[in-house]
Amino acid sequence: MCRFDKTYGSLLGIYWANSDLVRKALHIRKGSLGEWKRCRTDLYDKDIHSSFPYHVNLSKKGYRSLIYNCDHDLIGQVAGYTRTYSNRMTFATVKGGGHTAPQFNPKQCFAMFDRWISENPL
CATH class of the missing domain: 3.40.50.12670 (Rossmann fold)
Known part of the structure; x- marks a missing residue:
């Protein structure tokens, strides 16, 4: 797969994930989450909280x-x-x-x- 295909696929993923139809199908309440981004580079300079509580809940x-x-x-x-x-x-x-x-x-x-x-x- 060429780099263009990967970039194009990522762009399509952004449009797909932010679609009102997709958000509705995933039961995401309007206004509860901002725009979805493929990689949240703003998180790399912060501590990531543990996913352990989610695993315990499941x-x-x-x-x-x-x-x-x-x-x-x-x-x-x-x-x-x-x-x-x-x-x-x-x-x-x-x-x-x-x-x-x-x-x-x-x-x-x-x-x-x-x-x-x-x-x-x-």
């Missing part, structure tokens, strides 16, 4: 959850495994994925999600 409600990262993300951590816990939470890594794994590795991300949603081993 676990308490008994929801299955899939949390994944990529091993080529400059702001991520090196990984390469899957692990499922008794609280139905699965952590996985997309090998060779970038900061936005579905953009750089759509087939692998789809396969991971398809297996997970079908309750097959990753």
Whole structure:
């Protein structure tokens, strides 16, 4: 994929994510969130709050959850495994994925999600 395609895809993603129809489908209350941006570079100079409370909330409600990262993300951590816990939470890594794994590795991300949603081993 050439750089133009990646840039164009990112631009289309911005238009898509900020569409009123998409926001309505995702049940985002009008005025609750500002404009969606692909990368929030303004966050890099701040501490990122933990996502732990969200994981605890999902676990308490008994929801299955899939949390994944990529091993080529400059702001991520090196990984390469899957692990499922008794609280139905699965952590996985997309090998060779970038900061936005579905953009750089759509087939692998789809396969991971398809297996997970079908309750097959990753």
